[in-house]
Amino acid sequence: MKRATVWLAATVLAVVAQAASASPDEARLWLERMTGALATRNYDGLFIHTTATQSETMRIVHRVDRDGNLERLVSLDGSGREIIRTREEVHAYLPDRRVVLVEPRTDEGSLLNALPTPGERLEAFYELAVKKGRKLLGRDVQIVDIRPRDNYRYGYRLWLDEETAMPLRSVVGDGEGRPIEQILFTRLEIKDTIPDKEIEPSVDATGFQWIRTGRRLAKQPAPSADWGPLRVPPGFRLVASRLQLMPGSPVPALHLIFSDGMAAISIFIEPGSATGPAPPESSSIGSANAYSTSIQGHVVTAVGEVPAATVRDVANSVVPLRGPASPPPPGP
Amino acid sequence: MTDQIREQVSALLDGELPQGEIGLLVRRMERDPELRRAFGSYSLIGELLRAPGGHTARPSFASRVSEAIAAPEQQPAAGVAKVPERAFWKRPGFATAIAASAALAAIVLVRPDAQHRNAIVASQTAAEALGALPLAGATSPTPAQSQRLASYLVAHSQFSSALGRHNVWSGLLADDPGLTRVSFDMSDAP
Numbered sequence: 201m202k203r204a205t206v207w208l209a210a211t212v213l214a215v216v217a218q219a220a221s222a223s224p225d226e227a228r229l230w231l232e233r234m235t236g237a238l239a240t241r242n243y244d245g246l247f248i249h250t251t252a253t254q255s256e257t258m259r260i261v262h263r264v265d266r267d268g269n270l271e272r273l274v275s276l277d278g279s280g281r282e283i284i285r286t287r288e289e290v291h292a293y294l295p296d297r298r299v300v301l302v303e304p305r306t307d308e309g310s311l312l313n314a315l316p317t318p319g320e321r322l323e324a325f326y327e328l329a330v331k332k333g334r335k336l337l338g339r340d341v342q343i344v345d346i347r348p349r350d351n352y353r354y355g356y357r358l359w360l361d362e363e364t365a366m367p368l369r370s371v372v373g374d375g376e377g378r379p380i381e382q383i384l385f386t387r388l389e390i391k392d393t394i395p396d397k398e399i400e401p402s403v404d405a406t407g408f409q410w411i412r413t414g415r416r417l418a419k420q421p422a423p424s425a426d427w428g429p430l431r432v433p434p435g436f437r438l439v440a441s442r443l444q445l446m447p448g449s450p451v452p453a454l455h456l457i458f459s460d461g462m463a464a465i466s467i468f469i470e471p472g473s474a475t476g477p478a479p480p481e482s483s484s485i486g487s488a489n490a491y492s493t494s495i496q497g498h499v500v501t502a503v504g505e506v507p508a509a510t511v512r513d514v515a516n517s518v519v520p521l522r523g524p525a526s527p528p529p530p531g532p
Numbered sequence: 533m534t535d536q537i538r539e540q541v542s543a544l545l546d547g548e549l550p551q552g553e554i555g556l557l558v559r560r561m562e563r564d565p566e567l568r569r570a571f572g573s574y575s576l577i578g579e580l581l582r583a584p585g586g587h588t589a590r591p592s593f594a595s596r597v598s599e600a601i602a603a604p605e606q607q608p609a610a611g612v613a614k615v616p617e618r619a620f621w622k623r624p625g626f627a628t629a630i631a632a633s634a635a636l637a638a639i640v641l642v643r644p645d646a647q648h649r650n651a652i653v654a655s656q657t658a659a660e661a662l663g664a665l666p667l668a669g670a671t672s673p674t675p676a677q678s679q680r681l682a683s684y685l686v687a688h689s690q691f692s693s694a695l696g697r698h699n700v701w702s703g704l705l706a707d708d709p710g711l712t713r714v715s716f717d718m719s720d721a722p
Contacts, residue, residue, distance in 0.1 A: 238694035249702040256706045260698065273698070275705040277563075283686075283701050292686050292704065299679060303686045356695075370695060381699055386558065413683045440691060447683050448676065457691040464696060466688035483681055486703030488688075490681060503688045505696045 227328035230344050233365035234358065240264055241366065244398065245388035246276075251381050251486045263394035272399045282403050293403040300405050302412045322461045325349055325435040333359055336368045337385060346462060351375030352433035352510050353463050354487060364390055372487040375507060381487040411447055427454060427469045427498065431517040433510055435460040446470060458514075465504035465514060472497045482508055491515045533566055541567070 244261045257276040263269065271285040282293040285305060292301040322328065326346045333343035339361045346356040355377070359369040366388060372381040436458040443452040446468065453470035472494055480493040491512040492501040502515035540557050561567050682704055689700040 235694065249706060251703065251706070254706060256702075258702055258705060273701045273705060279705065281705040283705060290686055290690065292682060294682065297675065297679070301679070301683055301686055303683070303690070305690065358695075367695065370699075372699065381703070383698060383702065411679065411683075413687065444687065446687075447680055455687060457688075459691070462693065464688070464691050464693070466684070466691065468684060468687075481677070485681075485685065486699055486706070488685060488700050488703055490684060501684055503684045505692060505699060 223330075224323055224328040227330040227344050227346075228322065230330055230342055230360055230365060231322075231328075231346075231358075234344075234360055234367055237365040238262075238367070239269065241364065242391045242394050243366065243388060244391055244394065245385050247383050247385040247388075249381070249383055249486070257386075261394060261398045263399055270394075270399045272401075274402065280403065282401055284399065284401055291401070293401055293405060293408075295403050295405075295408075298408045300408050300410045302410060321435065322346075325353065325460055326355070326462060337361075337388065339363070339368065341368060348375060350434070351507065353460060353506050354380070356462070361388075366390070372505070413445060413447055426521050427500075427518055428456060428521045429467060429514050429517045430519055432458050432465070432514055433460070433506075436465060439464075463505045465502060465506055465511065467514065467518060468499075468501040468503070469518060470499050472499050480512075482512065484508060496520065533564075537567065 242263050244259075246257060246259050249256050249258055259272075259274045259276055261272045263271075268287050269285075270287065271283075273283045275281045279294070279296045281295065284291045284293075287305070289305055290303045292303075294301070326348055329345045329347070331343050331345075333341040335341065336359050340363075341359045342362055344356075344358040344360060346358070348355045352375075354375070355373045357371045357373070358367050360366065361368055367383075367385075368388060369384045370382065371379050373379050437460075438456060439459045440457040442455050444455050445451075446453050449470055451471050453468045456467040456469070458465045458467070478492075478494055478499070480491065482489070482491045484490070487505050488503065489506065489508040489511045490501060490503045491508065491514075492499060493515050494500070495516075495518055498518075500515045500518045502511035504511055537557075537560075540553060685700055685704050689697045692700055
């Protein structure tokens with residue numbers, strides 16, 4: 201161990217010496233480059249995903265062609281779960297539960313504009329900084345810090361490859377600055393082409409239950425179509441809304457999506473169970489939190505890559521609105 | 533885990549593991565959760581060194597890490613609160629190490645295919661350990677609850693940034709105890 205500690209101590213000095221912060225504008229440019237790289241590059245990588253309770257090795261394959269982009273994420277440990285974004289749908293294979301969840305892909309047309317992208321407004325809610333980092337994966341990197349100005353949202357530290365702007369490492373931290381989740385690439389290859397077989401599922405789903413959620417029901421009215429939150433955190437604005445089916449319910453849910461340019465919050469509002477209101481539930485998966493509660497005979501669920509308190513407060517503020525759902529007033 | 537493997541992990545952290553053995557050890561790590569945990573523990577000592585004033589790992593380090601894992605953390609308050617100065621982006625590695633749980637990951641890789649001109653491979657020796665977020669009143673969800681939560685996450689992820697989507701998907705794919713942390717708290721009922 202002595203060898204390791206001495207070696208690491210020496211590298212600390214080198215890191216400190218390299219760390220010279222640049223302007224927020226430069227940080228935003230790096231974020232824009234990263235967003236573009238993630239969307240437009242062909243890549244195949246292995247990374248370790250770590251949360252408070254475990255770490256797990258995963259593989260990601262991303263292919264861009266003239267028909268759009270395809271993506272496959274596979275857990276190489278334990279569960280063998282797999283998610284594939286095809287041209288039309290998202291398939292979540294859960295072999296440990298013998299289930300495949302199917303969700304129509306919804307990034308067509310105007311919905312592309314709903315995806316969070318770093319803009320000038322970002323700096324109102326996050327402090328941005330960039331500095332030169334120590335080599336990672338043998339590559340020169342820029343470290344971009346995205347520090348929240350309040351506790352409604354998480355912060356991020358990103359290690360971006362200087363040449364490609366691909367994130368080689370990313371850490372999500374809570375409002376207190378404590379790491380919550382990390383993605384750390386151990387191998388990342390940028391490729392000219394990705395063969396078809398690399399984006400096909402490896403799971404044999406024979407005999408699995410296929411559950412299709414979110415079937416398109418745009419014409420079908422939903423009893424909850426005029427509901428919405430009274431409060432959302434500062435900076436979050438309504439970017440999209442849609443109706444969709446959720447498992448176990450024949451009536452479509454209203455799905456509202458809010459974004460602050462970095463993080464997104466979804467609110468699902470659906471008719472309550474015939475057996476009466478259920479007690480509130482909260483759950484967390486990595487940096488994503490969910491909170492579900494019953495409000496006036498409806499089940500309201502907020503989900504997002506934001507702190508647990510944020511999804512709880514947003515869900516609890518949902519009420520029937522007069523007229524069609526509309527953007528809520530700015531938060532406190 | 534054998535002493536030989538431990539020695540290899542230590543050498544990997546030191547950057548002294550022969551190139552020919554790196555790929556084998558990395559593949560072994562990818563298969564062996566215990567090995568990854570051991571690697572994370574070794575790495576934490578290095579992380580502590582990054583803390584201001586931190587020079588050596590004290591003998592009580594392991595027990596303090598265990599206590600940190602066991603101790604419940606504070607959830608953010610519902611109201612507006614300024615982020616304290618002690619944020620991890622100001623002091624990288626420190627909070628991380630102290631709040632360490634089982635983590636994990638610093639890995640050295642060899643170039644698997646030299647023909648890929650743009651392949652990004654090599655060595656990396658940072659470790660990250662992450663703080664726990666326990667929830668009071670946790671109980672195991674029913675399969676229907678888990679399935680429903682997964683459905684919400686998949687639907688939501690379509691509107692996340694690419695970075696956010698990768699995080700959400702990774703959490704969903706992991707055989708994650710987070711899926712079992714569904715709490716029921718009647719005091720919050722409206």
